[in-house]
Amino acid sequence: MNNTFAGWPYVAQLLREMVDASRIKLTAGQQAALLAIAERIERHGVILADEVGMGKTRIAAAVAQCVIAAGGRVAVLIPGGLAANWREELQTCGINPSAPLLSLRQFIAAWHPDSNTTPWFEQPCLMISHAMAVWRLGSNSPEKRWGLLPALVHRWQHKNDCPDLSTPELWRAARLICKAIKSLPATHPAKKQIARLVKQADWDSLLLDECYSAHYEQRHQLATSVGLGLGTFELVIVDEAHKSRGADSSLNRLLEEVIQLGSEARRLAISATPIELNSRQWQQMLGRIKVNAETMLPAINEYQSAVAQVRTDYANSEVQQRYYQASAAFEQALSPYLLRRDKREDESVQKFLQHGSPVYRRKQEIEVDTFSLPMNWKQAVCAAEALSFVNRLHENSRAKRVRLTFSNGHGVSALLNQPEDAALEAHDEERQQADDNADTGVMAGKRQQRAAWWQQQLSAAMLADNEGSLFNHPAILATVEAAERVCADGEKVLVFGRYTQPMATLVQLLNARAMLRTLKTRGEYWPQAKVHNEEWPAIQHASRQLYHCEVNRGDIEAQLSAQYKRLEKQRRDFRRHLLALLKQGLANSTDQGVQALFAVFEQSVNLNPQHHDLASVANALYTLTGSAEQRRSPAHLAAAFGDLVNSARNRDQFDAVESDEDESQVAVQQWQHVLEIIHQEYSRRESGYARLMDGNTSPATRNLLNLAFNRQHSHPCVLVAQSRVAREGLNLHLACRTVIMLHLEWNPGVVEQQIGRVDRLNSLWQNMLDEALAAGKRGEALPTINFSPVIFKGTYDEHHWHILCQRWDNLRAQLHGNPFPLSVQPADAGCRASMQSILDAAPNFSPLRRGKAGTDDVS
Template sequence: MDWVKTADFLDQLTSHRTDDLLDAGQRASVAELARRIRSGQRAALLADEVGMGKTRIAVALIAAVRHAGGRTAIVLPAGLGVQWQKELKLFQPDDQTLLPLRSYDGFIAGFLTDEDAEGNEKRRRKHIDRLTDRRQQRELPKKGWAAEEVLMISHTFAAMRFPNAGDGPAGGWRRELLPNVVRLLVGRRRNFMRDSFQRTEVSHVYASRRAAHTIADTITEHNLQDDPGLIGDLAGDYKWLGADEYKHKILRLIGYGLGQFDLIVVDEAHKARGADSSLSRILGPVSWEAEDPFRLGMTATPVELDSGQWIDTLGRISGRDDDEDVTALADLAEWINGYVDTVKRIQIEELDNPLTEGFESAASGFQDALRPYVLRRDKRNDPQVRAFQEVYGDYRVVKDLKVSPGTEGFTRDWLRRFCAAEALSILPQEDPRVKRARLSVAQGYGFGFTPDADLAEPLQVEDEFEGPQSFWIDAFCGQPADIYTHPAILAAAQRIESYTAQNEKVLVFGRFIAPMNALTRVLDAREMLRRLRDGQHWPAAKVRDENEPAVLAVMKDPDLCAPSDGIAAINQMLTARYKKWSTARRAELARLHREINALAPKDDIAALLVSFLRQDDDGEELQGDIGPLLGALGDRRERADAPWTGVEILDLFRGLLSDLSTDEEQENNDTLRSRLVVYLQDYSGREGSFARMMYGETLPQTRSLLQSAFNRASSWPMVLLAQSRVGREGLNLHEACRTVVILHAEWNPGIVEQQIGRVDRKGSCWLHDLKSWHEHAEGDPPRIRIHPVVVSGTYDDHNWQVLKARWMELRAQLHGEVLPKHAKHSATLPEIEALRHRIVAATPSFAPRDIDNEL
């Protein structure tokens, strides 16, 4: 690998002064990487603020390494694979990088061949078709893992598990790799005892032995067999190794099977910091690096809760993933802690000259210590943001959505429940009775008091409490809590609707499924009643059974003018309107069917579409997948209210099939149809779409669909509720939304930054609205709005205050926001103002050296 050639290629990229591939800030970062590579540096932490285009910079480096003949491993959360594939194609249009490698099963499957299946012809054909499909879907390599120029590996890949020696005959196929490698290295072969394996395992046994040959050949070719740390005593019997010990020995062998890498890119490099985490194992024994490798870490939040996390993150990109200390990094701790302590004083003490001088010294030391490693652009380096802030102040506004006894819907019953929860929270936690009581309260309380997994089964509170404790339990349990009337959920719905009424979209983040699901149903129920009141269409013929409690709860709002006869009357109205709409739809589809049918003889895609557009013989209703299909195509339209045309529906259908197929080979209609059926499952019986929820069980294809639909201003959903661990990273939700509601408090400010970053990105809705505002200059300038939902006076309120303190510390280290907020035009003494200017000037910056020239 020629790193000089790599740096030259990066310089060529920066010489282009257009924003087609790289904008000005990204070009400055690429130029800085080239400079550091030439100086001999082989590690960097790309820590740009969320939404500023880190991935594009990393892909530029990957393209340069490719050009120089090197290989790259991208270690990333698996859900980001498609996004990376799209970015890689920008620099190499014929790129065929595989989807992320997720598991040991996937690794071994990469060595499968068409001949591995046993049994009858049907079984063999099924094996071949499955293998072909996985290769077409870019799950498996065609020529082996080591032949891939760029290989994506999931963060969780090394979390693989192996059976113990006594689990099944010989431990099954999952324990075949290690003993076969050992025997091959000493010139022996391992006998294949067919009776030791299930028939369905045989193909994986063959693949495991093929992998063993590849690994043994690689070890021999590179003279690695004499390394005592490789697999230990080659003469030992690995049949009886425990699962953990077997895994420890096999990780390096897997690395040899994946091949040698010149560049390791670690996306979300701050995650799973423990030495025994899957990510650390990947960067340790699994990664087989060349003699002169480069590691590029990527994260917007290298530090989250503790300033010492700088050391963990930097250690990861510097090669310290075996839990051994690195003296050079350990020396940084003094400078980092000194800076953090000085910032805390700046934010609470009165400014004077000694304090300012102390900050200048600490900031200089902090910057000098981290600059060799860190490369970071933030919104201070964005000319549009900087221009806005100089005139109007912060472009983001955080305004708590306070929920208190004075809030609408905060009934006496709910007040008693909140009091019960707070009272139980101060009781001794070691007492199992208290734990059971707290879980019971949480189950009725229904608002993030405990993880949903803990509430899988109802808990009965025994009569074990006396005195005041018994009073609080009775106060809560006297009447079952109705989560649809929870004051925080009602307050959140009211605030959300204040934006959707102006045709603005809202992104909601939450941690716990039950209240998120309740808010989704409340929003849908309220929108349904509004549309019935106003004579508009609602896409359902009746209220689904699981939605009835939410509908009954929101019917109490007099503004919605719900029928007095309840659900039955609503269903009658929905049925009548749906039949009218369905009749019009059938007529429209008959017309579309004729148009597309005329195209079918000359267009295979049109012929496939015709098979989905069919009717019952009696003409009463459409059959098959037409409902879900039209829903999917409708989410792809630019204008949802425009009449359909045959040409448009065919083009949309062609685009949908293109997304479901691969770039490599033409697939038959049966294959495309099967994928389409799976894809449309999410549209079958969907509950309203004004508000949608995305959580852990949401299919990747559905997440992509929701992302696309939410980014179109004219299409539903208007509200997207995303579980924090699913939606806070990798999703671009910024094109039609600039409002974020945070339903549940987080402990980690880095998570909140990631959440806000879903809408605060390049090309955001806020920037578009700002441009429109400048053209008309009416009212206040637009801003990105963040609304944490805070129940005043509770532990939830305390949690938010702790989070905000941590948030200030994080932004001081990463965003240069050292001084406490003060009014833009508030009067200050000239001496104090001069000190403030000195502090701003001394604030650390890790931006590329040439960024001001580029901008």
């Protein structure tokens, strides 16, 4: 909270100087984006909509640095899991933020009288979670959680602590906030806001905990009080600004109620998918930067309509003219606020397009052909379809929806595992219908009899599969085989799904098959000494699938035990020299935090050589290094140790060392936390050839999985990730260029985010492309980014994929300026010329403005 901001013209000047001086590492596209922001930021906020993986965070961090240099304050609003990425980018630009603000509890705790933490409103840059405004308040909530409002109002009115409160944090917060606001000019927004707050406050209600429930006015006033404690901001950066679009969402409450703006505040909204499902979402996105889109709606709607028409009649001159005019109007309306670079401007993509095919992302559908399935699965498909049609939703919703879930395995097992319950349910419903109305009861009874019969057919078909319906589910098997083909070439695979049970089954089956192959070939060691009970069903099915025979558990365990002893001998030899190699490799390290933690590690091992600390760290480093040569290299080991330590720390909740703390003691505490995480992750009983990452995966484990997946020679080779957990915030591109969509999405923006996990700067694909070009390869021989939807033919999947593709085409028209589906490639030269003229006229929001023809050439 200050009154020293030099203004946006000065910020714009600093941005231009930053680009000219090359003070931080920026690509040409990032430099162009900063110059474009400098042109716009003096008048209003900006939407930065560069495609996934093109460095938007670095651009925003550079803008933040210039705002702070001009005397302003910055709030960075981030979804969960991105704090470490943001901290790294901000530090690159010379900003050292404190730990991200995650909750109301954390906000209040910082005001404790014994705390030496700098008040929130004095910190130049705050990272604040999107979920910070999720408050569960109401009857019986402690006063610490709602008492800031009465404390602040009383202090402003009476200049002393509120006697009706007993929480020291609230007294200190109110005292410091009021003191800071009183030092501001009368025209400052914070002074006006607290005056309004005091005027509106109803003292009789301020001390009632139930009045802070949702939808009470005191709840909104409390949000304003918290915002005053955070101080006013000149720049608010909203990362992943497309999230939580609803008016009552946590992000919207944070933006509209908590965050307090300075008199000249601007918002910078960051999103690779500012719209996802329809063009109306432009209005909401523009609202995120405080721009009223009413006057732009005609141009937005006309462009969407013109796109729909030109797709079907692109050779018609009148339709073309309409599209040209609509495109120009759409670009004119949005270009003052919107900046978007897409992959066509990426250097690697341009090299690929110059020497390869027109599309560097290759769609490879994994199709499950119903007609080629075993008879029991054909019968199951028919039964699932029939069940959906003969049931009514209010009568048996589970059976009604089985048609929608059969193809992906979700919910099928519940229906199949309880055939008696389903039959009994049908019988009870039949009787109830008959009791309600004898005439309609006859018809309902017939329908329920048909449903029961189809349920019996479905159950019988699955029982013929040796109770392994999910292990032998055609979509899961097709995914397994596709993933194994990629891994056989030394690459990794990222699988996205939505439903946990099929995803867990996929992981179990991949691990079982990989273990059997390893034991059969006697190649690398399998890091497991015995078969665990929960693994045995998957191993049985894997043996039938791979070798068409039953497997003996005793034989498997004997093989595992023998080879594990040899593996342990190698690990013991590795441990013997590890400390000396690490010390040598870290001697010239500039990461003082890693060096401090290594010093604690070394001391603990020297004091107690038999303790498990050394074994835990050694096992982790043995797994992360892929060869004997790397395990003998001090530099490789030191780099792996640094990555391991930084990943094990929960960097979303990092804490700066206070001035009165003993740094060595802090290092001891941090090392104990790191060691606990390492021990949990690398003492797992089962192999990690394939791993599951879902909502139950801790942040620290996610970081370690991210680290291991990005290393070519370490497990996991296949990461099966729940979409809502891993589609944002994780960079999984260093050893992977293949994405499999086990469960189809409805939102094309989500799919863009999924593919964007592997399509990033410095990716495996970029490195492979450079090597291929250097070797003289061209055309189809060049590597691609591969994405593979799993489509179960003859089921609801086909319709689902068709709808997703339509929505994806609409998204591409809005964000990429290409109104045509990628599959449209006319053979006629005249048609190609018509299409090219339309592509040339497409909207362009790139700061580079390299011309509209570019790489969308259809010839």
